[in-house]
Amino acid sequence: MAQRVTDTFVFKPIGIIHTPFKKIEGIPIQGSLCPEMRGWIEVFQEFADGLQDVDGFSHLILLYVFHRSEGFRLITKPFLEETPRGLFAIRAPKRPNPIGFTVVKLLRREANRLDIAGVDMVDGTPLLDIKPYISAIDAHTDTKDGWISGKMRSDNGKRLSDSRFIE
Amino acid sequence: MAQRVTDTFVFKPIGIIHTPFKKIEGIPIQGSLCPEMRGWIEVFQEFADGLQDVDGFSHLILLYVFHRSEGFRLITKPFLEETPRGLFAIRAPKRPNPIGFTVVKLLRREANRLDIAGVDMVDGTPLLDIKPYISAIDAHTDTKDGWISGKMRSDNGKRLSDSRFIE
Numbered sequence: 279m280a281q282r283v284t285d286t287f288v289f290k291p292i293g294i295i296h297t298p299f300k301k302i303e304g305i306p307i308q309g310s311l312c313p314e315m316r317g318w319i320e321v322f323q324e325f326a327d328g329l330q331d332v333d334g335f336s337h338l339i340l341l342y343v344f345h346r347s348e349g350f351r352l353i354t355k356p357f358l359e360e361t362p363r364g365l366f367a368i369r370a371p372k373r374p375n376p377i378g379f380t381v382v383k384l385l386r387r388e389a390n391r392l393d394i395a396g397v398d399m400v401d402g403t404p405l406l407d408i409k410p411y412i413s414a415i416d417a418h419t420d421t422k423d424g425w426i427s428g429k430m431r432s433d434n435g436k437r438l439s440d441s442r443f444i445e
Numbered sequence: 446m447a448q449r450v451t452d453t454f455v456f457k458p459i460g461i462i463h464t465p466f467k468k469i470e471g472i473p474i475q476g477s478l479c480p481e482m483r484g485w486i487e488v489f490q491e492f493a494d495g496l497q498d499v500d501g502f503s504h505l506i507l508l509y510v511f512h513r514s515e516g517f518r519l520i521t522k523p524f525l526e527e528t529p530r531g532l533f534a535i536r537a538p539k540r541p542n543p544i545g546f547t548v549v550k551l552l553r554r555e556a557n558r559l560d561i562a563g564v565d566m567v568d569g570t571p572l573l574d575i576k577p578y579i580s581a582i583d584a585h586t587d588t589k590d591g592w593i594s595g596k597m598r599s600d601n602g603k604r605l606s607d608s609r610f611i612e
Contacts, residue, residue, distance in 0.1 A: 287573075288453050290454075291452055310581075327519040327531065328531045328533045328541075329533055330534065331535075331591060331592055332534045334592055335591040336590075337585050337589075341508070341544055341546065343454050364496050366496050366576070366577075367496075375457065375508070377544070410593070412590050415477045416548065416583075417584040417585055417588075418477070420503075422501065424499075424500075424502040426577070
């Protein structure tokens with residue numbers, strides 16, 4: 279399988295995520311901790327037909343590009359603590375493949391526009407995919423949460439990003 | 446924002462997902478419906494250091510490429526029913542950006558190898574990212590599940606993929 283190392287895959291946005299966050303600093307560290315934070319998605323016209331039936335779902339999975347991130351460190355400090363952690367054990371934007379994952383609440387669809395809540399990405403973020411969130415498949419509650427156990431406090435909604443991932 | 450339409454993003458695998466499924470047909474339609482189905486991840490050596498602290502998590506989010514899928518239809522039939530649905534309201538592999546999303550259970554890590562359960566991808570799938578699954582952020586149980594409501598029956602673990610997404 280070693281030949282796969284040289285494979286590359288090219289992706290092109292299907293739309294743009296618009297949010298109140300013009301800068302990388304000061305963004306909620308996770309959207310579900312700030313469920314009231316609103317934004318909207320502009321799905322490019324050529325993909326708009328694929329939005330049929332999306333309205334029936336209350337939550338959507340967004341896959342997008344951390345387009346303002348460059349490079350990565352395999353051991354790095356997460357927002358929630360000062361201890362460096364392995365990159366694949368944290369959700370930081372600087373990754374070998376800088377793909378973001380956020381589950382947002384769908385408030386309303388109008389043609390190719392989706393109004394959403396629970397946003398945690400910078401304004402103008404390139405959207406790669408929308409998938410329906412299905413609780414029977416996607417909600418796992420019996421989990422062991424590693425280093426983050428006990429660190430998910432109710433006031434984390436006030437924890438905002440800083441510049442650590444843009445240096 | 447229209448200029449974004451022309452942006453492209455290039456991603457390169459960080460590893461390979463090994464599963465018992467050599468063919469596209471006969472794969473469980475969702476890994477969490479077949480939680481006992483085992484596979485393993487080979488993270489390429491150059492990224493292995495990023496696996497530190499991953500062991501603490503019981504569940505991992507895998508983002509990968511549906512590398513055997515080509516093209517897409519914006520309205521298409523999901524595995525669970527015969528009614529055509531909008532592509533962004535189903536989880537089919539044929540998508541504008543064929544990125545797969547599965548939450549798997551981590552059984553064991555040994556160096557750059559992760560033994561996992563709940564796999565639903567074909568053997569040799571290129572892995573793009575691993576993120577820790579954090580129930581406080583990622584588990585949404587109060588959802589409205591659109592067309593799929595009432596279709597997630599306990600026997601869905603026996604529903605297997607067919608050739609509809611490789612034609």
